[in-house]
Amino acid sequence: MALKPPYPDLNAIIGLIGEAGQHLAEIGASEGAAGNISTLLRWPVPEVVDLFPQRETFVLPLANGDEAAPELADATIVVSGSGRRLREIARDPRGNLAVIQIGPDGKSSRVYTSRLRLFTRPTTELVSHLGIHRWAVGRDPEVNFHAVVHAQPLHIVYLSHLPDYQDTKALNERILRWQPETIVQVPDGVGFTPYTMPGSPELMQATLAAMEKHAVVVWAKHGLIVRSDTSVKKAVDLIEYVEVASRYEYVNRTNGNVATGLTPDELRALCAYHGVPQSVF
Numbered sequence: 179m180a181l182k183p184p185y186p187d188l189n190a191i192i193g194l195i196g197e198a199g200q201h202l203a204e205i206g207a208s209e210g211a212a213g214n215i216s217t218l219l220r221w222p223v224p225e226v227v228d229l230f231p232q233r234e235t236f237v238l239p240l241a242n243g244d245e246a247a248p249e250l251a252d253a254t255i256v257v258s259g260s261g262r263r264l265r266e267i268a269r270d271p272r273g274n275l276a277v278i279q280i281g282p283d284g285k286s287s288r289v290y291t292s293r294l295r296l297f298t299r300p301t302t303e304l305v306s307h308l309g310i311h312r313w314a315v316g317r318d319p320e321v322n323f324h325a326v327v328h329a330q331p332l333h334i335v336y337l338s339h340l341p342d343y344q345d346t347k348a349l350n351e352r353i354l355r356w357q358p359e360t361i362v363q364v365p366d367g368v369g370f371t372p373y374t375m376p377g378s379p380e381l382m383q384a385t386l387a388a389m390e391k392h393a394v395v396v397w398a399k400h401g402l403i404v405r406s407d408t409s410v411k412k413a414v415d416l417i418e419y420v421e422v423a424s425r426y427e428y429v430n431r432t433n434g435n436v437a438t439g440l441t442p443d444e445l446r447a448l449c450a451y452h453g454v455p456q457s458v459f
Contacts, residue, residue, distance in 0.1 A: 185221045185322070188223050188225045188229060188256070188277075192267075194411055195271070195410055196268030197268060198264075198327065199258070199267040201411075203264060203265035205331065206331065207331040207332075208329050208330065210263065212401070213258075213401070214328050215267075216311070217257075217324070217325045217410055218254075218323065219255070220254075220323070223254045223279075229272060230276070234289055235287070235289075238278075238280070238285070238308060239308065242383075245285060246285035248284040249312040250308070254279050255278040255311070256276075257276055257300045257304065258274060258275060258301050259276055259296065260298065260301050262296060270294070272291075272292035273292065274296060277291075303377055305382050307326045307328075309382040309386055318407075321407050324406070325405065325410040327404050327413040328404075329402055333421055333428045334424040335399065335401055337349070337352075337424055339398075339399055344370065346388075346392075353368075354445070355438075355441075356427065358440070360420075360423045361449060361454070362454050363416065364393075365457065366392050366456070367392060367457070368392055369389065370396045371387075371388055371396065374398075376397075381397065391457070393416060394417070404416045404417055
């Protein structure tokens with residue numbers, strides 16, 4: 179099987195994760211230790227042992243009682259540590275990141291860390307990250323890179339607490355109407371999942387169901403989770419587009435809903451003009 183190029187080295191991947199974490203903090207989407215990032219690499223990464231020399235066996239947290247993840251055979255996953263601040267990854271990547279290398283059976287795995295690590299285990303949301311990576315490779319076996327980012331932007335989380343927004347169709351109709359750029363960049367809108375226990379297999383299953391149609395999924399009362407097979411920074415861009423749209427909606431609510439935003443006809447015409455195959459309006 180031929181995987182799609184290119185193949186950046188681990189230092190480049192770590193640098194991009196650091197930039198992504200820093201920007202999430204700048205837009206108020208990762209307070210304290212909130213949020214987590216992982217990237218799936220499906221090419222050989224021999225430099226792992228140079229940067230993260232400590233290694234130990236690791237049991238993959240898989241859902242549905244699965245004992246192996248064949249989709250992830252021979253893959254490398256770079257992931258943020260549990261309880262760590264995303265904004266500090268850029269300054270201290272070896273203290274804040276772990277690298278998981280999965281064996282050819284999709285079951286055996288090792289976690290590599292630095293002696294300077296500041297955490298005891300990878301992110302508590304790893305079950306969802308692994309599930310999404312498996313889903314992405316199962317959908318397109320030639321995918322050689324995949325990023326998953328969870329963040330907690332203020333305005334979209336607030337809206338997800340309100341009954342009027344706890345529905346995929348209603349949520350999209352309200353937040354996609356404020357700027358032409360939003361629907362161009364997020365043409366399938368966002369998926370919505372009701373509140374589910376963070377870190378649970380049930381949350382992972384609800385997320386995968388929503389990701390059949392949406393690259394951005396709202397975890398009600400919790401945040402967003404986003405995927406990209408382009409770059410980790412592209413995933414963060416999607417978070418920022420959705421959060422800015424949600425801020426417009428919040429401002430409009432606090433001002434008595436005096437503005438109507440772009441109409442469905444205007445949004446359809448916009449997408450037709452730019453050749454964007456949107457699926458919301």
